[in-house]
Amino acid sequence: MSVDLNTLNIIFGVFVFLFGISMGSFLNVVAYRVPLKISIIKPRSFCPSCKTQISNTALIPVLGYFFTHGKCGHCHEKISIKYPIIELFTGIITTFVFYKFLNPLVILDTLPHIFSSYSYQFSKFHYTNYVPFFISLWIIYTGIPLSLIDIKYRILPDAITLPGIMIGFVISSLNPQMGWYESLLGIGVGAGGLFFIAKLYEIIRNKAGMGLGDVKYLGFIGAVLGWKGAIFSLFFASIIGAFFGIIWGIISKKGLATAIPFGPFLAVGAFAVSTFGSELLYFIFRN
Ligand SMILES: [Zn+2]
Structure with missing residues (x-):
């Protein structure tokens, strides 16, 4: 047949x-x-x-x-x-x-x-044929509940982000394009970098702008997508977040002071990098 x-x-x-x-x-x-x-x-x-x-x-x-x-x-x-x-x-x-x-x-x-x-x-x-698919699914299937929870409660629970980091590390260790070292570096740059930014913001504005949940979430994204992936995810999340923040500020008439949950934007950023990474890089760096 x-x-x-x-x-x-x-x-x-x-x-x-x-x-x-x-x-x-x-x-x-x-x-x-x-x-x-x-x-x-x-x-x-x-x-x-x-x-x-x-x-x-x-x-x-x-x-x-x-x-x-x-x-x-x-x-x-x-x-x-x-x-x-x-x-x-x-x-x-x-x-x-x-x-x-x-x-x-x-x-x-x-x-x-x-x-x-x-x-x-x-x-x-080649199991490697399946790696990008599973990476993308892992980002989506954690990103959806994290976003829903962040919108409702303004938290990103450890119960999802910490297993996210661990399973992400395992997937990356099996991924020939990443390896455990790159994954570890991703966790460090993702979580460390955002922690630094959050502290800096706290010192300058004298108020907390970002929670530790966001820090752990970017560590998780780094574990799966590497340090470059973490930086690009944060980059896209910030652009989309700023855009929505301005729109929301106008609609809700509360101005730019409205705090909006950052988790959904990190999820969208990580999804964009994991699914369209090469296309996005081409789009940004073509000359
Ligand atoms: Zn009922």
Whole structure:
């Protein structure tokens, strides 16, 4: 049986998208539970209002919200539209990153190596084909809950940033384009650099501008993307953050003194560097 590439792309696209929206559902749970210090595994999802366990229908990503008309089946309290939006967004961005770094042929080429003890005539399996994809996913799947938590509570919990640094270090040690040394340097430059900036700001303006959460988060970004990646992520985050800060200052009529959470901008910056790094560098440095 032969399947043309278009059909393959659609089949893989559907599976990756379904995986993505399910991940989005899990990330909603992480963002809700981590700040409240509830386990992310048990108990199963419950209504935030009446704490009744959510029905199987309501648990279906994206569609569950519409099946239940956006209300809890028990207390009829409205469920935030934010949940299906995050699920849909995670699905779309996961599918995008899949086609950016991988394609069905890479996966099909890998399968024989997993299912057989010896190699056929297939090209050699390189796990390195998967590294940029997993790096991008790791940045996205931590960035989404960190952003949601930062917007709501103005914190970036250690429960996410510290494992982020450790797992990031492991991924980078396996990444031939990075290595453990570059990763360690990234942690130092990312966290150290931002800590220095934060202290400097404190001394000059005599008030705290940035939390230690941001410092650890940039250390995490450095662990995954290296010291250059950390600097570029901070650079993009600052530009986008300043832009939004000005817009928000005008809309909210509070002026530039309004403190806005920096975590979401760091997440966008890290995503931009991990996904479009080479294109962005080309765009900045072409002459
Ligand atoms: Zn309820």
